[in-house]
Amino acid sequence: MILASPYQQSVAEYWNREKDPVNIRLGDVDGTYHHHYGIGAVDPSVLEGPEETREQRVIAEMHRLETAQATFLIDNLGEVPTSGRVLDAGCGRGGTSFMAHERFGCGVDGVTISESQVAFATEQAERRGVAERVRFHLTNMLDTGFETGAYQAVWNNESTMYVNLDDLFAEHSRLLARGGRYVTITGCYNDTYGLPSRAVSEINARYICSVHARGSYLRSMLAHRLVPISVVDLTAATIPYWELRATSSVATGIEDSFLTAYRDGSFQYLLIAADRV
Numbered sequence: 001m002i003l004a005s006p007y008q009q010s011v012a013e014y015w016n017r018e019k020d021p022v023n024i025r026l027g028d029v030d031g032t033y034h035h036h037y038g039i040g041a042v043d044p045s046v047l048e049g050p051e052e053t054r055e056q057r058v059i060a061e062m063h064r065l066e067t068a069q070a071t072f073l074i075d076n077l078g079e080v081p082t083s084g085r086v087l088d089a090g091c092g093r094g095g096t097s098f099m100a101h102e103r104f105g106c107g108v109d110g111v112t113i114s115e116s117q118v119a120f121a122t123e124q125a126e127r128r129g130v131a132e133r134v135r136f137h138l139t140n141m142l143d144t145g146f147e148t149g150a151y152q153a154v155w156n157n158e159s160t161m162y163v164n165l166d167d168l169f170a171e172h173s174r175l176l177a178r179g180g181r182y183v184t185i186t187g188c189y190n191d192t193y194g195l196p197s198r199a200v201s202e203i204n205a206r207y208i209c210s211v212h213a214r215g216s217y218l219r220s221m222l223a224h225r226l227v228p229i230s231v232v233d234l235t236a237a238t239i240p241y242w243e244l245r246a247t248s249s250v251a252t253g254i255e256d257s258f259l260t261a262y263r264d265g266s267f268q269y270l271l272i273a274a275d276r277v
Contacts, residue, residue: 015114035092038065038241084152089141090159094121161209169224176276197266226274
């Protein structure tokens with residue numbers, strides 16, 4: 001069964017309906033559609049140029065920062081042979097999947113429980129002429145049905161907050177070949193402060209998700225033969241993106257919650273890479 005609970009049904013319905021300009025208009029810049037946030041310093045010329053073209057520059061700059069985030073994730077996948085396979089768990093409209101194929105030339109499987117996302121990403125693959133190598137599947141990342149040990153790398157790009165981590169890492173561990181690499185970039189709440197802050201709770205409500213505690217990632221990975229080799233705090237690196245987004249025409253109203261949570265330390269943005277042993 002693709003949707004195993006009423007909660008998963010509600011998540012699928014949310015993403016089937018979603019047509020947020022912050023995802024669509026940014027992707028229209030170059031045809032790579034992301035469903036995540038950005039990292040890196042904002043180019044000051046974006047804000048200093050002519051007012052009549054400011055919006056266009058801001059959209060392009062936000063897209064550049066989001067692409068930089070996906071590039072950083074892919075950088076941490078290690079070397080993947082052209083003959084290899086990688087899995088994008090919670091692939092959205094396919095942006096990171098296409099970038100991984102462009103980097104490695106390998107086969108890519110993207111999975112999502114959203115029918116509309118599968119249709120959109122599949123059309124993109126056909127348009128790019130890579131549909132034989134980059135495929136998108138309507139399936140649950142907790143129970144893909146794919147072959148055990150078939151993947152050299154697996155990642156979640158801001159999608160772990162929709163699932164139980166033990167269930168997720170058990171499936172990723174099954175799918176990865178021995179020595180394969182798992183990478184996630186995710187927001188997590190700082191459990192040294194106790195329970196999630198009000199701002200984090202607002203983020204959960206906005207996206208119908210449940211942000212996990214920072215400490216739960218490492219514990220759950222280790223329990224499923226995924227040994228962390230790198231943890232990178234990207235919190236400071238993502239704040240400029242959110243500051244720019246807050247002033248843009250595609251702001252959604254959640255920007256203040258993210259900025260508050262990042263600045264007060266109750267929320268962190270991490271990359272975690274782990275090897276399957």
